[in-house]
Each structure stands twice: as structure tokens, then as C-alpha cells.
Amino acid sequence: MYTVIDIETTGNGYKGQKITEISIFVFDGKVVVDEFTSLVNPEQNIPTFITNLTGITNAMVRNAPKFYEIAKKVEELTKDTIFVAHNVNFDYNIIQAEFKNLGFDFKRKKLCTVRLTRKIVPGLSSYSLGNICTAENIPINGRHRAKGDAEATTELFRRLLERDTNFTINSFLNPKSRQATLPPLLDKIIVDNLPEKHGVYYFKNLAKEVIYVGKANNIKQRVISHFYDKKKKEQTMCLETADISYTKTGSELLALLLESSEIKHIYPKYNRAQRRAGEAVGLFSYEDQKGIIHLAYNRLKLAPNAIMKYYSIAECRTHLEYLCKEFELCPKYCLLQTNVSSCFHYQIKECKGICCGNEPVEEYNKRVRAAIKSVGIGAENLVIKQKxxxxxxxxxxxxxxxxxxGFGYVEKQQAEELENPEEYQFFVEPKKDNRDIQRIIASYLKKTAKLKAIENGEISI
Structure with missing residues (x-):
């Protein structure tokens, strides 16, 4: 037995939206044996654009039952049935959330008519309910209303059952099949063909635009994990995903480096971390007439041989404050306190007095050099070898x-003939250096420093 379901909602995202109308058709595979349709009071405002889409107004639902008042009916009708819907994860997750709010665990087997139609009726330009019904001459009596859409979906499902000569529906219901959890626009073959290797993967929409870039130690496992994530961003992203491509890298470090570069190059809409404009500020050092080494910052174009690059002055100053505390540096000579004869830190005994002439210059400079060495990669010429x-x-x-x-690949035999880091540049895929890249490499070097020694400008895994 199947229950074909459609809901209308307030449209405030997966976590925030509430049901405004629900329609359930109990279907035995041939005929409808029961049906239930009701408006639902969402206990929140219905946005104007949703009213324009569905025709459901706040006045219409004001005296309608709240979900808890119809929950028992929904539970009884769907019990021991297979939950069927067009883009099933949307309807299923919203209803499941409503039950969860009431303290109940709602679980049903489910089938998606989007995915089934793509498999059984291939070649359509779009698999929206409206487009499929037009192609199949299925009338929709009330588009974007729960009963009209549920009734049309039921007829579509009936036809899919008739045409399913390859037992596609049974395979979708197989517990080992991931069909019901995959995004509706994504072909299962694409996921099946993903490698279980280190690399970077790209989620693309129907227009072939990259909407998300991620890195993984196991590309297939990481991609599949997105489909089980209940966060609003993940759910929305997966609904748009129609294709996935990938690039194998051989190691986690190279995957991290490629991911960071690709995010800054493509600017995918669902990548928030690292999706920033280019650095604007550079940290540099210079020596004054007294021989004291200063740390200072300026716009990147005016920062000679920047030790580190930052996205903002605030980020740079925060890092400088950390260096001052960590290495007991003087804020006056780090451009943090200006127009002062002696720094405030000396008064509270956090500066050793270089600004007052109470500390030998060379002792202070030694700590400045240590601070500089701690910043960024900390190596002049280096090849970090990976698998x-x-x-x-x-x-x-x-x-x-x-x-x-940048990074690259070279045949093992040829790598043995390369004697110094400079020779590797002929095999490198050029990439831009930036703050995030520096952090990735510095973190890697810090982790491996205790395990691997640098020999002839090389670190091997």
C-alpha cells in the first residue's frame, strides 16, 4: 500500500517552515482507497510570495486545525505504507519535523516520483511535476495546492507502476539502495562512479554551474554524507545538485590546497568558508637606525616582501597582538601603539623595555626573528612530497x-633525478599564494615537523 502525499508550507527554510495544507491519497497500486485533505494552521505568518504561489492566505488557515490536531489521522493513514511524493525528501522531512516537535518519531519507507520518472521516462527537459504532467497529459486540478498536486502525483505514480518492467521501484525500495536519499536531480550512476580516493569534488546545478566545492579523503563517502545532512544549507544545496565531478589528488594536503584555490577561483554559492576577496594587507619588517626590528603593516602594494598577507587590517592587528603576547614584543614597534614614548605594556610589565632603552637591542631582535619565523610557512625553498x-x-x-x-605530479623515476626545489617548478600547476594557503601549509608542516626532517629542501610523507 502507498500513501501519495503533497504539502504546502510557509516556505521559511527546512527548519523554519510549517505546513499550511496537506493532502494524502491512500493508493493500492491501482485505485485510490482513501483520501484526506486539510488546511493546517501553521501558527506563523504566511509570506506574501507564498500566498501568491499557492493562493493560501493567513485568513484561510486562521481557523484551520493545527498539525497536532490532525497528526493522529496522518499517522494512521500512512502506517505500514510507502510514503510517495514528488521530491519526496522535502515533504517527508517537513512532516517528520512536525512529528518530532510533538515528541514522536515518524519513519516510513519512501519513494520519489522525480527519481522514478527520470529512470523510467528518461529524456524529459525537466522533471518538475508540471512539466511531467504536460508531457504525460495528466491534468492538475489546482497547481500548487496540496490536493491537486497529490492527485496528479498519484496518477503519475500509477503510470510509472505500469511501465516499470525493469523492477526499478523494487530496487529503489531495497534497503541497500540509496535512491531515496539522493537529490532528485542526480542520477545514481554518477554517485556509484565516484572514487573512494583523496580529492576534490564539485556539485553542479542543471546549468552546469559549480555551486559547491569540497575536499575529501574518500570522495564517495563524503559526497553521500551531504545527502544525509539535515542542515538547511545542505538540504537546499542538494535539491539543486544535478551533477558531480571530481579531481583526484592523491593526498589530503593536495586536496586541501586545490579546494582552497578552487573556492577562490569559482566562488561557489554554497561555500562560505574561504570565499573571500583577495588579501588587502601585508605584514612586513624593517630595521630602524637604532638597529631595532619593527613589525608593521600596510596595503599589500605598499608592503615590501610581505611576511604574511591578510584580508583586513583588523585581522592583521589581531595576529600582531597575538605575536606581541606570545613573543613578548613591544606594541610600539609592532605599529599597535603609536605616538608614545614608551608602550603601555611596559607599565604593566608585559614589555621588557626596549621602547625605554631598558633592554639590549639584540635580545629583543632575537624574539622578533622568532616571531617572524613562526609566521606563515617559515621556509624559503621547499618541496613537500606526497603520494x-x-x-x-x-x-x-x-x-x-x-x-x-602550486602543486603538481611527476613520475617517481623522474623525481629521483630532481636535485633541488627549483627544478620542480617545471612540473608545477601554478596557483596563487594567499593567507588560507599559508595556514594550510603551516599547519601541515607543524604536524609533520616531529615526524619528518627536512633534507635538501624536501619533506616526504
């Missing part, structure tokens, strides 16, 4: 003159 994408190649990240140049 390649195949057994016969070596992956690597290249740093020259303290600047990240």
Missing part, C-alpha cells in the same frame, strides 16, 4: 622564496 594519484607518480607542493607556487 601521487597512481603508484608510479609523486605528488608535491612547491614553495620558493617562502611563497607557495
Amino acid at each position: 601521487g594519484r597512481t603508484k608510479n607518480e609523486v605528488g608535491f607542493a612547491l614553495i620558493l622564496d617562502g611563497i607557495y607556487k
